[in-house]
Structure formats: structure tokens, C-alpha cells
Amino acid sequence: MKITAAKVIVCCPGRNFVTVKITTDEGVYGIGDATLNGREKSVVSYLEDYMLPALIGKDPQRIEDIWQFFYRGAYWRRGPVGMCALAGIDTALWDIKAKLAGMPLYQLLGGRSRDRIMAYTHANGKDIPSTLDAVAQAQEQGYKAIRIQCGIPGVASTYGVAKEGKSYEPADADLPTESVWSTEKYLNFAPKLFQAVRDQFGDDIHLLHDVHHRLTPIEAARLGKELEPYHLFWMEDAVPAENQEGFKLIRQHTTTPIAVGEVFNSIHDCRELMQNQLIDYIRTTIVHGGGITHLRRIADLASLFHVRTGFHGATDLSPVCMGAALHFDYWVPNFGIQEHMPHSELMESVFTRHYQFEDGYFTPGEAPGHGVDINEELAAKYPYKRACLPVNRLEDGTLWHW
Ligand code: KDG
Ligand code: MG
Numbered sequence: 501m502k503i504t505a506a507k508v509i510v511c512c513p514g515r516n517f518v519t520v521k522i523t524t525d526e527g528v529y530g531i532g533d534a535t536l537n538g539r540e541k542s543v544v545s546y547l548e549d550y551m552l553p554a555l556i557g558k559d560p561q562r563i564e565d566i567w568q569f570f571y572r573g574a575y576w577r578r579g580p581v582g583m584c585a586l587a588g589i590d591t592a593l594w595d596i597k598a599k600l601a602g603m604p605l606y607q608l609l610g611g612r613s614r615d616r617i618m619a620y621t622h623a624n625g626k627d628i629p630s631t632l633d634a635v636a637q638a639q640e641q642g643y644k645a646i647r648i649q650c651g652i653p654g655v656a657s658t659y660g661v662a663k664e665g666k667s668y669e670p671a672d673a674d675l676p677t678e679s680v681w682s683t684e685k686y687l688n689f690a691p692k693l694f695q696a697v698r699d700q701f702g703d704d705i706h707l708l709h710d711v712h713h714r715l716t717p718i719e720a721a722r723l724g725k726e727l728e729p730y731h732l733f734w735m736e737d738a739v740p741a742e743n744q745e746g747f748k749l750i751r752q753h754t755t756t757p758i759a760v761g762e763v764f765n766s767i768h769d770c771r772e773l774m775q776n777q778l779i780d781y782i783r784t785t786i787v788h789g790g791g792i793t794h795l796r797r798i799a800d801l802a803s804l805f806h807v808r809t810g811f812h813g814a815t816d817l818s819p820v821c822m823g824a825a826l827h828f829d830y831w832v833p834n835f836g837i838q839e840h841m842p843h844s845e846l847m848e849s850v851f852t853r854h855y856q857f858e859d860g861y862f863t864p865g866e867a868p869g870h871g872v873d874i875n876e877e878l879a880a881k882y883p884y885k886r887a888c889l890p891v892n893r894l895e896d897g898t899l900w901h902w
Contacts, residue, residue, distance in 0.1 A: 503560050506552040508544050511879035513850045516540045517818040519874050520588035524560050530595030533787045534588025537816035538671050538889045546585040563593045567793045583765035583790040590791025591824050595869040605827035605870045612830045616861035619840040620645035620708055624661045627651055628696050644860040645706035650693050656680050659712045671887040679890050681900050694730035706733040713737045713901040717746035724754030734759040734781055740901050747778035759783055762812035767798045774805040781810035781836050787821040799832050808836030815841045819851035823872035826855045826864035850879050
């Protein structure tokens with residue numbers, strides 16, 4: 501069996517998505533997500549200029565060998581662009597293999613380890629009352645786990661808070677816009693927010709929170725400690741993870757569970773955090789982590805250290821990634837939770853899916869493969885439109901982490 505064609509489909513049905521499509525001489529094809537938010541075209545070039553030409557003629561059933569060919573063979577390994585490109589190919593190959601086997605992908609991975617997949621969604625508002633309304637709305641939709649983000653009094657714009665009447669989408673401008681950050685105002689405010697949520701909704705709901713890399717380790721330690729009474733499911737990305745020693749300091753001070761890794765792209769980014777038991781949830785998902793082949797290794801390593809998966813699932817990960825992730829979640833023994841930010845109706849007309857949501861939980865569907873397809877004719881009507889993520893400055897103008 502041979503790969504006869506491999507191409508990239510770029511479309512923007514409300515936001516940019518990069519999809520790899522691989523076709524075989526037996527007519528079976530597979531697709532994979534290779535979207536890297538705000539840097540989509542770099543991945544397209546990596547794929548079109550270097551990887552896809554080398555795929556033609558290869559046996560699509562040799563997923564492992566193809567993965568090693570592109571990983572070891574790149575010489576300059578790892579990195580977000582290369583690993584996203586590799587993920588697009590790897591996911592498409594798993595899709596092909598599962599279709600050839602006539603099985604849903606989760607069966608090929610080893611069968612399901614659970615009946616349904618718990619997902620969390622986002623609730624955000626410009627102030628505490630509107631955030632509480634958003635939590636109530638998410639609960640009405642069935643979610644049992646909710647990520648809470650809120651505007652900070654005295655700070656003009658805050659990460660995770662949607663513009664009036666719109667759903668949250670950070671890559672919203674042709675060139676990066678600037679937002680403002682105040683650690684002091686945030687740290688003073690965050691416990692009040694969670695107090696208000698627990699007061700209104702009680703203990704029978706999982707609460708999550710994303711700090712989006714903005715604190716230093718000792719500040720994160722303070723936040724984790726002050727949020728302990730509200731029993732968070734997790735505190736996410738409290739610090740930038742380049743300095744992994746910092747996680748020791750956080751761990752020494754708080755029992756609030758720690759999630760990290762949506763910007764990681766390799767097992768080497770999280771190995772020491774896991775081995776030292778400094779984290780509880782690993783966020784790296786299929787599109788950013790080199791595909792299913794590499795995520796299996798990350799999840800297996802994690803399982804040795806009581807670390808569970810909590811896959812990133814923002815809207816910049818296409819429905820193709822979501823579909824593949826849900827098959828993975830259904831199988832992986834050390835599953836924790838799956839993030840879900842709903843894609844728009846338009847996005848879901850371009851990408852058709854078999855996964856289903858009911859009462860706070862997903863199932864991946866029984867179609868052979870990962871169950872997500874792309875309507876290429878429709879996709880062609882929505883061409884790429886550059887959109888960048890913002891940058892962040894402290895109140896005195898210092899450039900900070902976004
Ligand atoms: O592209 C950036 C987004 O994916 C990110 O800001 C979303 O942090 C995020 C999350 O936890 O969903
Ligand atoms: Mg995050």
C-alpha cells in the first residue's frame with residue numbers, strides 16, 4: 501500500500517485551520533489537524549516544502565517508522581512548528597489505519613477505558629455578576645466542570661474574557677493588539693471571585709482556572725494557597741514553564757492541583773515535571789505534541805507519576821484535533837478531563853463530526869477512523885486571514901507574558 505497524494509488545506513470559517521489530507525492508492529484517505537494559532541503559515545510551509553513531498557510512495561501503515569523518519573530525520577527536532585506539522589501527518593495516518601481496520605480509532609488504541617468523557621467549558625464575564633451568569637448558563641448546558649475567568653477591577657482587559665456578546669477568541673487582529681496586566685490587582689481579586697462562585701453554586705461542581713503564565717513561582721504559590729478553600733480541580737499555567745525549578749516552589753506551598761503543558765510539544769518538556777511529581781495534569785494535546793504516536797508516550801510516562809491527561813481544547817484546535825483527542829480520552833487509562841470550547845455552526849459545517857456531547861460528557865462516535873471529515877468545497881469559500889494573538893504589558897509598559 502502506498503501514499504499517492506498528500507496536501508494541506510487551509511481555511512478560515514471564523515478562524516484559521518490547517519488540515520493535512522493523505523490519500524492512498526487504495527482510495528482510503530485520512531486527515532489530521534496541524535493548526536498553530538497565529539503561526540499557521542509557518543506550519544504550512546514546513547509541510548509543503550519539506551515533509552509532504554517525502555511522504556509520497558511511503559506505506560501509510562508504517563506510522564511509527566514515518567514518525568521517526570520525520571522526527572529523527574529533521575535533525576533540528578522538536579519545536580512547535582515541526583511538531584504541529586508532524587501531528588497533522590501522524591493523525592491522518594492513524595485515521596487511515598483505523599479506517600482500514602474498519603474500527604473507530606479508540607478500538608485500535610486498545611478499546612475504551614470509560615463510558616463517557618468529562619469535559620469542562622469556559623465561563624467568563626467582565627465582572628463577578630456576569631461571570632456568575634455565565635457559570636449558570638454552562639451548568640444549564642450540562643457541564644459538570646467549568647473554567648472561571650473574570651475581568652479584574654481596575655484593569656482594562658483580562659485574558660479569557662469575551663468581548664460583549666461574542667464568544668472568546670484571542671487571535672482577533674491582523675497584528676498583535678496589546679493588553680494590560682496587574683499581578684497585584686489580580687492576586688487580590690481572584691480569591692473573591694472563587695468565593696462568590698462557591699457561595700452561589702456550592703461544592704458539587706468542578707472549578708478550573710487558567711493563570712495563563714502570568715505569575716512568578718512565589719506569586720503562584722500564594723494564589724494556590726489562597727484558593728485552597730475553594731477546592732479547584734486545577735490551577736493552570738500559573739507560571740511560564742521554561743523555568744521548571746519554579747514548580748518546586750509552588751508545590752512546597754500549596755495542595756491546589758497543578759495543570760501545565762498546552763504550549764509543550766515534546767515528552768522532554770514535561771519529563772522532569774512528571775518525574776518529580778510537580779504537576780497533576782498534562783495539557784499537551786495531539787496537534788501540538790507530535791500526534792497520537794507521541795502523545796501515547798507522554799500519557800504512559802505520566803501514568804507512572806499519578807499525572808492525568810487534561811487535553812487543551814480551545815477553538816484554535818480544529819474539530820479534527822478534538823475528534824482524535826476524544827478517541828484518545830476514551831482509551832487512555834490515566835484520563836483526567838477534556839477541555840471543550842464549542843466550535844461555531846459554520847466551523848462544524850466545514851468539519852463534519854461523529855463525536856457527541858450530552859449532559860457534560862462526550863463520546864467519540866463509532867465511525868471508522870477518528871470520525872471527523874472536511875468538506876473541501878465549502879472550506880475553499882473561507883480563505884486564510886492573518887490573525888495574531890495579543891501581547892501583554894504591565895501597567896508601567898513592561899512587556900509581560902500573555
Ligand atoms: O491559542 C491560544 C489559546 O489556545 C489559549 O489561550 C487557550 O489557554 C487556553 C486554554 O486553556 O484554553
Ligand atoms: Mg490555557
